[in-house]
Amino acid sequence: MALVFLYAPLDADQGFVQKIFYVHVPMAIVALVGLMAGGVFGVMHLRTRDARWDMRSYVTIHISIVLAVGVLVTGSIWARASWGHWWIWDEPMLVSFLIVFLLYATYWPLRFSIEDSERQARYASVFAIVAGAFVPLNFAAVRMAEQFVHPETLATTTGGMPPKMGLTFLVALLGMGLLFITLCKYEMASKHATFRLRSLRRRLSDDDDFAAVGRSAAPQL
Amino acid sequence: MLPALPLDEAGKYVAGAYLVFLALVLIYVAIMASKLSRIEREVVELAEIVERRDEAAAADRPREPVA
Numbered sequence: 470m471a472l473v474f475l476y477a478p479l480d481a482d483q484g485f486v487q488k489i490f491y492v493h494v495p496m497a498i499v500a501l502v503g504l505m506a507g508g509v510f511g512v513m514h515l516r517t518r519d520a521r522w523d524m525r526s527y528v529t530i531h532i533s534i535v536l537a538v539g540v541l542v543t544g545s546i547w548a549r550a551s552w553g554h555w556w557i558w559d560e561p562m563l564v565s566f567l568i569v570f571l572l573y574a575t576y577w578p579l580r581f582s583i584e585d586s587e588r589q590a591r592y593a594s595v596f597a598i599v600a601g602a603f604v605p606l607n608f609a610a611v612r613m614a615e616q617f618v619h620p621e622t623l624a625t626t627t628g629g630m631p632p633k634m635g636l637t638f639l640v641a642l643l644g645m646g647l648l649f650i651t652l653c654k655y656e657m658a659s660k661h662a663t664f665r666l667r668s669l670r671r672r673l674s675d676d677d678d679f680a681a682v683g684r685s686a687a688p689q690l
Numbered sequence: 691m692l693p694a695l696p697l698d699e700a701g702k703y704v705a706g707a708y709l710v711f712l713a714l715v716l717i718y719v720a721i722m723a724s725k726l727s728r729i730e731r732e733v734v735e736l737a738e739i740v741e742r743r744d745e746a747a748a749a750d751r752p753r754e755p756v757a
Binding site for chain 2: 470484485486488489492493496535536538539542543546547549550648652655656659662663666669670673674
């Protein structure tokens, strides 16, 4: 935050509004990388049939979608400040990100619709792989699109960012990445504890109703 | 693209964006904290079950005759 507001220079075109860039773009990059990582974990799950990979895939997709909500909202705020509109349907980057978000929004209903945990994990992994492969293709397609209204960030034909902006951006990206990893570990620990407790309950309790586990979108370990 | 907004007008958008990010993280952490407190309650519940079982097992054990 100190680097963003005290160290990084003001943008010549956008002025102070450009400060949104340091939260919006790292969040978008980390969210998209997280979605692709979910696909990689899905591959690992299908290869090994180890439920822990399904759990990793589920958690990374979950946190990525939380960040994606932030990307959409902060992007909308930035659009309002820069372009005068909350949303522009002609803008490929905005619409493609919304499509990715809506695609992944079907992940939980898909999981929840399958009762058998083995089949649920398998189908969810296939979904994570296909959708994860769609993410970089989608990004590449947007880059190749003719209309370049959306601000270019990492490299442009006129040169990259000034060094001070670049350093601030890298620190923000690193921070966002670390936050993502921390939240993933936090959620993974919580899920492991829940499943351990559930299995302990089943072992200890004589009452079947007490031990019964309802249908859940979350992976079963 | 519109010309750059003056600082007083741009400030509210920048603050809004950062507050959205902060709110997201805080809401997430609050949800996780409530889940953790539920886990803690369940641990206490299970500990009580184990304790009751131990007591019941101790009561069922035949007493050794006193010489």
